Amino acid sequence: MALAGTGVFAEILDGEVYKYYADGEWHASSSGKSVAIINPTTRKTQYKVQACTQEEVNKVMEAAKVAQKAWARTPLWKRAELLHKAAAIMKEHKAPIAECLVKEIAKPAKDAVSEVVRSGDLVSYTAEEGVRILGEGKLLVSDSFPGNERNKYCLSSKIPLGVVLAIPPFNYPVNLAVSKIGPALIAGNALVLKPPTQGAVAALHMVHCFHLAGFPKGLISCVTGKGSEIGDFLTMHPGVNCISFTGGDTGIAISKKAGMVPLQMELGGKDACIVLEDADLDLVAANIVKGGFSYSGQRCTAVKVVLIMESIADAVVQKVNAKLAKLKVGPPEDDSDITPVVTESSANFIEGLVMDAKEKGATFCQEYRREGNLIWPLLLDHVRPDMRIAWEEPFGPVLPVIRINSVEEGIHHCNASNFGLQGCVFTRDINKAILISDAMETGTVQINSAPARGPDHFPFQGLKDSGIGSQGITNSINMMTKVKSTVINLPSPSYTMG
Numbered sequence: 180m181a182l183a184g185t186g187v188f189a190e191i192l193d194g195e196v197y198k199y200y201a202d203g204e205w206h207a208s209s210s211g212k213s214v215a216i217i218n219p220t221t222r223k224t225q226y227k228v229q230a231c232t233q234e235e236v237n238k239v240m241e242a243a244k245v246a247q248k249a250w251a252r253t254p255l256w257k258r259a260e261l262l263h264k265a266a267a268i269m270k271e272h273k274a275p276i277a278e279c280l281v282k283e284i285a286k287p288a289k290d291a292v293s294e295v296v297r298s299g300d301l302v303s304y305t306a307e308e309g310v311r312i313l314g315e316g317k318l319l320v321s322d323s324f325p326g327n328e329r330n331k332y333c334l335s336s337k338i339p340l341g342v343v344l345a346i347p348p349f350n351y352p353v354n355l356a357v358s359k360i361g362p363a364l365i366a367g368n369a370l371v372l373k374p375p376t377q378g379a380v381a382a383l384h385m386v387h388c389f390h391l392a393g394f395p396k397g398l399i400s401c402v403t404g405k406g407s408e409i410g411d412f413l414t415m416h417p418g419v420n421c422i423s424f425t426g427g428d429t430g431i432a433i434s435k436k437a438g439m440v441p442l443q444m445e446l447g448g449k450d451a452c453i454v455l456e457d458a459d460l461d462l463v464a465a466n467i468v469k470g471g472f473s474y475s476g477q478r479c480t481a482v483k484v485v486l487i488m489e490s491i492a493d494a495v496v497q498k499v500n501a502k503l504a505k506l507k508v509g510p511p512e513d514d515s516d517i518t519p520v521v522t523e524s525s526a527n528f529i530e531g532l533v534m535d536a537k538e539k540g541a542t543f544c545q546e547y548r549r550e551g552n553l554i555w556p557l558l559l560d561h562v563r564p565d566m567r568i569a570w571e572e573p574f575g576p577v578l579p580v581i582r583i584n585s586v587e588e589g590i591h592h593c594n595a596s597n598f599g600l601q602g603c604v605f606t607r608d609i610n611k612a613i614l615i616s617d618a619m620e621t622g623t624v625q626i627n628s629a630p631a632r633g634p635d636h637f638p639f640q641g642l643k644d645s646g647i648g649s650q651g652i653t654n655s656i657n658m659m660t661k662v663k664s665t666v667i668n669l670p671s672p673s674y675t676m677g
C-alpha cells in the first residue's frame with residue numbers, strides 16, 4: 180500500500196506532481212513544468228516534482244533573509260525545542276519517507292527505514308549539541324599579549340552566517356539533508372534546500388515534518404528542479420551566505436563559481452582498504468563485503484580498492500567470494516542486499532569500468548551480469564594501475580583487488596589518488612596501524628573496520644578532491660557560524676587579586 184503523498188502528506192501533492200516549499204506553504208511552480216523521477220528498478224516514472232523558476236528562487240532567498248533575522252532573535256532553547264519536535268514527527272512518519280527512498284533510489288527497505296530513524300536522531304543530537312556549544316562564549320584578557328596591561332576584556336561568541344544553501348546527493352537524500360539543515364537552524368541561520376532529483380520526494384516529505392513542527396514561515400524552503408538547470412543560479416545567488424554541498428565533481432565546479440562565502444564540500448572518494456599479513460582474515464572479508472557492497476557500493480565511504488599483501492590475497496579473495504555468493508540480488512522492496520543502481524547512465528558508467536578492466540586482463544571472480552540497472556556483485560582480482568577501476572570510483576557493486584608486496588606500495592597507491600576521503604587498515608599490530616594511518620593522506624583512517632561516516636557526530640572530512648571543511652554534527656554547527664567579538668575597554672588596568 181502506497182503511503183507517500185497521503186495522510187498528513189496529502190497537501191504536498193498537486194495532482195501527480197509534488198509541490199515545492201516556500202514561505203511556509205506548498206506551491207506549484209509557475210513554470211508549469213515538472214521533472215520526472217525514474218524508479219531505478221522499474222525504470223519508469225515514479226514521481227514528478229516542480230521545475231522551479233529563477234523568480235521563485237529569488238523569492239525564497241528574500242523570504243529566507245527576513246525570516247533569518249527573526250530566527251536569530253529566537254532563544255536557543257526554543258530553536259532546540261522545535262528541532263526535537265521535527266525529529267519526533269520524522270520518526271513517526273518513517274514509513275512513507277522510507278517508501279520514497281525505496282522507489283526513488285532503490286535503497287533496500289530496511290536501510291531506508293534506518294536512514295529516516297538515523298536522521299531523526301541526528302536532528303535531536305544537533306539540538307542538544309547546539310544548546311551546549313552555542314551557549315558558551317569566550318572571555319579573553321589583554322595582558323597575556325606583550326606590552327599590554329589588563330585593561331581590555333574581549334567577549335566573543337558564535338553568531339549565524341545568514342542563509343545556508345544545502346545541496347545533498349542522491350544516496351542519502353534525507354540524512355545528508357538533515358546533516359546540513361539541523362546545524363544551520365540551531366545556529367540561527369535560514370535554510371534553502373535543493374534536494375537531488377533522485378531522492379527529491381523523500382526530501383520533500385522530510386521537509387514537511389519540519390513544517391508540521393511549526394518552524395516560522397520562510398525560514399526553511401525547498402526548491403526542486405534539475406541541478407544542471409537551477410544549480411548555478413542557486414550557488415551563485417547573492418542571497419546565499421554559505422554552501423553546504425555533498426556530491427561528486429559538481430562540487431569542484433561550484434567551489435570555483437561561488438562567491439566569498441564559506442563552503443562545506445563533501446565530495447567523492449576512492450577509499451582504500453590496506454590488508455597486512457597479520458590481519459584477522461575473517462574480519463577482513465566481512466568488512467570488504469560490508470564496506471564494498473552495502474547499498475550496492477553507492478556510498479562515498481564504500482571500500483573502493485583493496486590493497487592486499489600477496490601472501491594472504493588468495494585466502495581473502497576466497498572468503499570474500501564465498502560471502503558474495505550469499506548476497507541477495509534483486510528489488511529493494513524485498514530488502515535485497517544488492518539493488519539496481521540509481522540510473523541507467525550510472526550502470527553504463529560502471530559497465531565501462533568493468534569492460535576496461537576486462538580488456539586489460541583483470542581476473543573476474545564472478546561472471547559479469549547486468550539486467551537493466553541491476554548489476555550483480557563483482558570482485559575483480561589482479562587489477563593493475565593501468566586500469567581505470569584502480570583510480571575511478573564506480574559507485575556500484577564492483578570492487579577491484581590490487582595485490583601488493585609491501586605496505587609502502589599500498590600507501591603509495593592510496594596517496595597517488597586525487598581523492599582523500601577515508602581509508603582503512605587491517606592488522607593486529609596497533610603500532611603499525613598508527614604509522615600507516617599517519618602516512619595515508621585521507622581525512623579519516625579506520626583501524627580494523629571498513630570506512631564509514633557514522634556515527635553522525637564524528638568528524639567527517641575529505642582531503643584533496645574529496646572536500647573542503649569538516650562535517651559531523653559539532654563541526655557543522657561551528658562551520659555554520661562566525662565569531663563576533665565585543666571588547667570592553669577599561670579606563671585603567673584592573674587585576675583581580677584572588
Ligand SMILES: NC(=O)C1=CN([C@@H]2O[C@H](COP(=O)(O)OP(=O)(O)OC[C@H]3O[C@@H](n4cnc5c(N)ncnc54)[C@H](OP(=O)(O)O)[C@@H]3O)[C@@H](O)[C@H]2O)C=CC1
Nearest residue numbers: 348349374375376405406407410426427429445446447479
Ligand atoms: N563525501 C561525501 O560525503 C559524499 C560524496 N558523494 C559523492 O557524490 C557522487 C554521487 O552523488 P550524486 O548525487 O550523483 O552527485 P552529483 O554531484 O551529481 O549531485 C549532487 C547534488 O548536486 C546537484 N547538482 C547538480 N548539478 C548542480 C549544479 N550545477 N549546481 C548545484 N547543484 C548541482 C544535484 O542535483 P540533481 O540531482 O538535480 O542533478 C544533487 O543534488 C559520488 O561521486 C560520491 O562519491 C556522495 C555521497 C556522500
Ligand SMILES: O=C(O)[C@H](O)COP(=O)(O)O
Nearest residue numbers: 350478479480631632633
Ligand atoms: O554518502 C555517503 O556515502 C555517506 O556519507 C556515507 O555514510 P555512512 O558511511 O555512514 O554510510
